[in-house]
Amino acid sequence: MAIAKTKVTVPDFSLSPRIDQVGVEERASRFTKRSIKKETKLNGLKLVLNMIDLTTLEGKDTDGKVRQLCYKAMHPHDSIPGIPTVAAVCVYPSMVKVAKKALEGSGIKVASVATAFPSGQAPKDIKIRDTKFAVNEGADEVDMVISRGKFHAGEYNFVFDEISAIKEACGNARLKVILETGELGTFDKVRRASDIAMYAGADFIKTSTGKIQPAATMPVTLVMLEAIRDFYYKTGKMIGMKPAGGISKSKLALHYLVMVKEVLGEDWLNNEWFRFGASSLANDVLMQIAKEKTGLYQSANYFSID
Amino acid sequence: MAKAVSTKKSNTIKLKFDTSWSYAPAPESKSAASIKPQYDLFIDGKWTKPQSGKYFSTINPANEEKLSEVAEANAADVDKAVKAARNAYEKVWKKMPAKERAKYIFRISRMMQEKARELAIIESLDGGKPIRESRDFDVPTAANHFFYYAGWADKLEYAFPNRTTEPLGVAGQITPWNFPLLMAAWKIAPALATGNTVVLKPAETTPLTALKLAEIIQESGLPDGVVNILTGAGATGAAIVNHSDVNKIAFTGSTDVGKIIQRAIAGTNKKATLELGGKAANIIFEDAPLDQAVEGVINGIFFNQGHVCCAGSRLYVQESVAKQVIRKLRDRLESLIIGDPLDKNTDIGAINSKQQLDNIHKYIKIGLKEGAEMYESSCRLPSKGFWCKPTLFTNVAQSSRIAQEEIFGPVLSILTFRTDDEVIEKANNTPYGLSAGVWTDKGSKIFNMTKRMRAGVIWANTFNKFDPTSPFGGYKESGYGREGGLHGLLPYLNLVS
Numbered sequence: 001m002a003i004a005k006t007k008v009t010v011p012d013f014s015l016s017p018r019i020d021q022v023g024v025e026e027r028a029s030r031f032t033k034r035s036i037k038k039e040t041k042l043n044g045l046k047l048v049l050n051m052i053d054l055t056t057l058e059g060k061d062t063d064g065k066v067r068q069l070c071y072k073a074m075h076p077h078d079s080i081p082g083i084p085t086v087a088a089v090c091v092y093p094s095m096v097k098v099a100k101k102a103l104e105g106s107g108i109k110v111a112s113v114a115t116a117f118p119s120g121q122a123p124k125d126i127k128i129r130d131t132k133f134a135v136n137e138g139a140d141e142v143d144m145v146i147s148r149g150k151f152h153a154g155e156y157n158f159v160f161d162e163i164s165a166i167k168e169a170c171g172n173a174r175l176k177v178i179l180e181t182g183e184l185g186t187f188d189k190v191r192r193a194s195d196i197a198m199y200a201g202a203d204f205i206k207t208s209t210g211k212i213q214p215a216a217t218m219p220v221t222l223v224m225l226e227a228i229r230d231f232y233y234k235t236g237k238m239i240g241m242k243p244a245g246g247i248s249k250s251k252l253a254l255h256y257l258v259m260v261k262e263v264l265g266e267d268w269l270n271n272e273w274f275r276f277g278a279s280s281l282a283n284d285v286l287m288q289i290a291k292e293k294t295g296l297y298q299s300a301n302y303f304s305i306d
Numbered sequence: 307m308a309k310a311v312s313t314k315k316s317n318t319i320k321l322k323f324d325t326s327w328s329y330a331p332a333p334e335s336k337s338a339a340s341i342k343p344q345y346d347l348f349i350d351g352k353w354t355k356p357q358s359g360k361y362f363s364t365i366n367p368a369n370e371e372k373l374s375e376v377a378e379a380n381a382a383d384v385d386k387a388v389k390a391a392r393n394a395y396e397k398v399w400k401k402m403p404a405k406e407r408a409k410y411i412f413r414i415s416r417m418m419q420e421k422a423r424e425l426a427i428i429e430s431l432d433g434g435k436p437i438r439e440s441r442d443f444d445v446p447t448a449a450n451h452f453f454y455y456a457g458w459a460d461k462l463e464y465a466f467p468n469r470t471t472e473p474l475g476v477a478g479q480i481t482p483w484n485f486p487l488l489m490a491a492w493k494i495a496p497a498l499a500t501g502n503t504v505v506l507k508p509a510e511t512t513p514l515t516a517l518k519l520a521e522i523i524q525e526s527g528l529p530d531g532v533v534n535i536l537t538g539a540g541a542t543g544a545a546i547v548n549h550s551d552v553n554k555i556a557f558t559g560s561t562d563v564g565k566i567i568q569r570a571i572a573g574t575n576k577k578a579t580l581e582l583g584g585k586a587a588n589i590i591f592e593d594a595p596l597d598q599a600v601e602g603v604i605n606g607i608f609f610n611q612g613h614v615c616c617a618g619s620r621l622y623v624q625e626s627v628a629k630q631v632i633r634k635l636r637d638r639l640e641s642l643i644i645g646d647p648l649d650k651n652t653d654i655g656a657i658n659s660k661q662q663l664d665n666i667h668k669y670i671k672i673g674l675k676e677g678a679e680m681y682e683s684s685c686r687l688p689s690k691g692f693w694c695k696p697t698l699f700t701n702v703a704q705s706s707r708i709a710q711e712e713i714f715g716p717v718l719s720i721l722t723f724r725t726d727d728e729v730i731e732k733a734n735n736t737p738y739g740l741s742a743g744v745w746t747d748k749g750s751k752i753f754n755m756t757k758r759m760r761a762g763v764i765w766a767n768t769f770n771k772f773d774p775t776s777p778f779g780g781y782k783e784s785g786y787g788r789e790g791g792l793h794g795l796l797p798y799l800n801l802v803s
Contacts, residue, residue, distance in 0.1 A: 018747040020767050023598025033438060035332030035650040043327055226597045233319055233633065257327065262641040266322040 008199070008235050013156045016195045017230070019187035019223055028218040031259040041254070042292045046084055048253040049076060049285045051271045052278055053111055053242065054306075055090040057118075057210065066095045070102035072306040077286045079302075080293060086282060087271035088141060092117070093134040100138035111141035111176070115166060118180075118209035120145035124162055131169040142166070143176040143277075145209060148183045151193060159193075160200045167201035176204035176242055181220045182212040190220055194227035204240035210277065215245025218252075218259060225263040238267065244277025250288040253281055323640040324684075332650040334437045339427040341514060345376045347383055347537065348520035350390035351530030357382040362539075364513055367434040368647050368656040368691040376513045379536035384505070384545040387534040391476040391503040392551055394531030399503050400473060402529075404460035411459060411498050413526045415452030418445065418491075421522065425515055429487055430647040432514040434656030434692070435610050437648050447772055448491035451790075454774035455499035458795060462500065465792050471799045473501035474577060475553035478546040481516070482559045483509035483658050484613040484714075490516045492789050493556050494533060500798040502554070503532045505546055509559075510539040511659045544570070552576060554798065558615070561712075561738075561783050579787025579797045581615065581779060583712040584740030586761065587733035588618030588769060589723075592626045594745035598767070600634040603718070606743060606769035608642065608654055608696050612716040613662070615784070616741035618769050620709055622729050625722045632700055632720065639683045639696050646688070654716060657692040666694050666715030673699045673708040678719070704732055712738070726755070734760045739781025743769045762788075 036044055054073045056065060066089075073086045088109035089099050099110045112134035116122035122130075131142055144166050150158045167175050177197035181190050197205050205224055208215035221243045228239045241260070247253055253276060260268050268274050283303045291297050344361060346353040356377035363372045379387070399407070418425065422445045429440040462471045477497045481489035486508055497504050508516035520535040536542060540563075547555055547570050557567055558581040571578055588606050590599045606618030623631045647655035657663040674680055678699040687693040694716055702709050702719040709719045723729040733742060742761040744752055752766040762780045765771060772778070777793035779785060787797045 017597070018593065018595045020595035020598040020747075023595060023601060023767065027598070027601050033442075033650070034329060036329065037332060038330050040328065040330040047327060229321070229637075232321075236319055261325050261327060262323070264321060266325040269325055269327055 010199045011195070013192050013196050016188070016192040019191050021187055024187055024219045024222055028222045028259070031218065031262065032255045034258045036254050036258070042289065044254045044257050045250060045285050045289050045292070047257060047269065048250065048276065049282060049289070050084040050087060051274055052086040052276050052282050053088045053090045053244070054086045054282060055210070055277055055279045057090070057092060057113060061092060061095055063095070063098045066091055066098045067102045069306050070099055072282070072304060073103065073108050074106045076282060077290070077303065080290060083286070083289065087275055090143065090277065093130060093137065093139070096134050096137035096139045109140040110138060111143055112137070112139035113143045113209075115144040117143070117145055118211040120147050121149070124165060127162070128165055128169045131166050135169070135171055135173050139173055141174045141176060142170050143178055143206060145178045145180060146193060146197065148180055151184070151189070156192075156196055160196050163197055163200035163202060174203040175201065176206045176240070177202040178206045178209055178244075179224075180209055180212055181207045181216075182214045187220070187223045190223050191227055194224050195231070198227065198231045198239050202239060204242050204275070206242040206244055206277065208243075208245040208277075210245035216243030216247055216277075218255060221256065222259060222263065225259065229264055238273060240273040240275065241268070242275040242277055247276055247278050248280045248284060250281070250285045253285065321637055323637075329643075329651045331646070333646060334427055334430070334648045334650060336427065336431070336648065339424045339431065341374050341428060341431075343374055345374060345513070345517045345537065347377045347379050347387070348517070348524070348535040349383070349387045350394075350534065351524060354386070356380065357386075362510065364432060364511065366431050366691075367511075367658055368688070370691055373431060374514060376517065376537040379507070379538040379542045379545075381545040383536060384542065384549060387505045387536055388476055388478075388546075388549050388551050390531035391505050391534055394529055395473075395475055395503040398529045399532050400501055404462070404501070407498060407501065408456045408459035410526060410528045411452050411456035411495060414522060414528070415449045415456065417522045417526055418449040418452065418519075421518070422446065422449070425487060425518060427648065428518055429515050430655065433483060433486060433512045434647050434658050436652040436655040437650055438652065439610060444485055444488045447774070448488045451488075451491040451495045451774045455495035458792075459499040462795065462799070465795055466799075466801060469801045470803045471500070472802050474798055474800060475502060476551060477502045477504050477554040477556060477798065478549065478552040479504055479506040479556045480543045480546065480559065481506065481508050483512040484610060484615070486512040487515035487519060489558050490519055492558075496789070496794045497556075497798050498532065500795055502798050505534045505536065505552070507536050507538060507543050507546055510537070513537040547571065554578065556797070557581070564785055577797060579779070579789065580785035581787070581789060582740075582783060582785040583738055584615045584617070584780065584784050585620055585710065585712050585736050585738045586616055586618045586741040586743065587620045587622055587736075587759075588743040589622045589729055589733060589745065589755070590624060590627065590631055591744075591746040591748075591751065592624040593747045595747060595767070596627060596631060596634065599745035600631060600638055602743065602745065602767070602769040603635065604638050604642070607718040608716050609770050611654055611657055611694070613658055613714055614770065616763060616770065617714075618741070618743050619713060619718060620733075621718055621720045622723050622733060623720060625724055628722045632698070635698060636681055639681070639698065642683060642685070642696055644683065644685045644687065644693070644695065654696060657694050657715065660692055662714065663692040663694060666713060666717060669708055669711070669713040669715070669717060670697060673702070673706070673717070673719070676703075676706045676708065678702045678706060678708060704735065710736065726751070730755065730758045737783040740784035741765070
């Protein structure tokens with residue numbers, strides 16, 4: 001396909017499309033009405049597993065913990081053949097090196113949160129250093145947080161410039177921009193923050209840090225997927241989506257897949273363009289896959305905790 | 307601020323909804339519904355052979371297979387039913403304390419809920435509508451109507467303070483084929499609550515759920531003759547309308563038949579409510595939440611294959627956002643699933659009858675001839691049965707027939723406008739006036755618009771929402787009288803003092 005370089009005019013973000021909350025919630029609930037079973041379910045579950053950013057973001061993270069998590073990422077459940085790996089392992093910058101080494105040769109990406117995650121309350125130069133550190137340690141992907149305080153204060157240029165600066169600091173690493181939708185308050189603001197992030201250079205937009213409730217929900221993800229669709233039509237540039245936090249059950253994850261399929265279609269139905277930020281989802285997916293294969297639910301004791 | 311990013315030419319951008327991950331069929335089981343091979347007439351609490359001796363088939367429009375055959379009531383049958391209704395009215399129903407009447411109505415609604423799954427399956431089999439709609443909308447809303455009016459039965463003095471009310475007598479009711487069970491509920495529930503008795507005729511292509519309702523009514527122990535259900539076509543309906551001992555006609559259906567009914571009852575003291583056709587304007591302003599508006603437009607026109615009298619069949623889009631809205635509509639069209647009505651994943655089912663399909667095709671041809679641009683979903687249609695792809699027409703003019711006449715199918719005519727005054731004028735520029743929709747982020751605009759529009763129901767930032775508490779009915783050739791809510795009681799009552 002012919003790709004031409006053209007200038008994209010950055011819009012006035014205060015004019016971002018308005019979102020009707022009732023309508024979004026209604027539409028989001030429609031996706032949950034699709035019936036997913038048998039082959040569709042099994043294929044969907046494998047796809048979900050392959051889209052997971054297996055995450056540990058704790059103060060008490062250690063090298064040992066991260067190495068174990070990395071092994072799980074590569075070998076989710078070896079007793080069933082044909083199970084895919086997860087997409088990435090997501091850690092703090094100080095753990096990137098450990099993860100990178102543990103995952104060597106597996107094709108699994110290392111994602112690192114950065115920019116004074118989760119609050120983002122730090123000066124810009126520190127955020128840039130945080131990002132550069134993670135990238136130098138070997139992070140393939142950087143999950144940054146936006147400055148929600150500045151966003152609420154209406155300083156959209158500040159938020160935009162900060163994202164641009166982090167994007168630059170990322171070099172070849174892909175940048176995921178966390179909006180922390182649970183702190184934004186309305187869908188109008190989620191849409192506006194999505195637009196700012198995409199025009200500023202985000203490769204992915206992501207709902208949440210997982211540290212704030214509510215984290216990812218289907219309606220909020222729908223608003224962001226629609227923003228991605230509009231941006232794609234306007235610029236031809238694909239942006240990835242990562243709902244994070246609060247998705248711990250397979251059934252819900254399958255509903256998200258339905259939503260991606262019906263809003264953005266085939267091109268986004270892979271881990272290049274869609275991710276789940278989750279830690280406990282993987283085991284539920286594995287349990288469901290085992291159930292599809294054997295017809296029986298197995299005890300949680302059969303699935304490793306990491 | 308300007309930034310260089312790699313772009314594709316916008317005309318090459320296309321989302322692919324035909325994904326490698328596709329849904330497996332998830333059909334609801336036919337065996338959960340019992341349909342008898344033959345149904346008689348439900349008169350005076352008993353199943354009665356038709357005096358005509360005639361029966362006609364009812365088919366599944368999704369595969370043209372025969373489901374059952376039902377009796378064809380002639381004038382003698384109608385007379386028998388009206389006599390039974392009159393007798394029940396005079397001897398039992400009129401005299402019964404209102405709170406006792408209410409108990410029966412409550413019981414009917416509870417039994418409908420108990421049999422909800424079976425009713426939904428039969429509704430989808432007989433009418434072609436997707437099970438998602440019959441399960442989530444038709445059947446629960448029908449049961450809710452009985453619940454709602456059961457509550458009013460002994461509270462009429464609060465509905466009409468300082469007035470004394472009196473029932474009319476025998477109500478002749480004729481329902482359409484688009485919401486067979488729901489329309490039966492809309493008609494029967496308020497009639498019973500106000501103390502009237504009923505002779506009801508369901509549409510000839512979709513009689514089965516009304517007959518199931520008759521079974522429920524029989525099982526509920528409702529006194530014999532209070533509700534009589536007669537199947538048949540136009541002649542049966544005419545016999546009901548023309549019967550001298552019927553006090554009230556309630557009709558939902560086409561404007562043409564509505565006019566015939568009105569002529570027929572002229573000079574009699576029969577009361578009437580007519581709920582007829584529509585050509586609703588759905589208006590999107592440039593400041594509207596566009597994605598939600600698009601979803602509302604889709605639901606507005608493709609709900610029940612567009613077989614909805616209040617369907618949002620004329621879309622007015624403000625020119626500045628028209629291109630965007632049309633693109634979004636086309637994308638949304640591609641993610642609609644058309645197929646087996648019993649499949650839980652189906653969004654759009656079968657067209658109700660061959661006759662209706664021919665009518666829709668006629669209008670699609672007219673639209674093309676008028677020079678409108680057509681876009682239809684790229685879906686594949688089943689080979690058997692009656693099917694129509696969801697269709698959009700752009701470049702439609704106000705004077706096009708597809709913008710003026712009711713198509714009653716999954717066909718949307720899209721027009722553009724520039725100013726508020728212009729769109730109000732155009733929206734009102736129709737012989738109909740049943741419903742309308744307004745999409746804008748501005749609250750004051752909603753009130754301004756809705757005040758100036760001539761339509762019985764106006765939705766703001768939503769469409770096709772129904773509730774038993776809310777009155778429904780038309781302006782102009784969309785009919786008169788209101789059904790639902792407190793307003794829905796009055797057409798079945800005389801206010802005597």
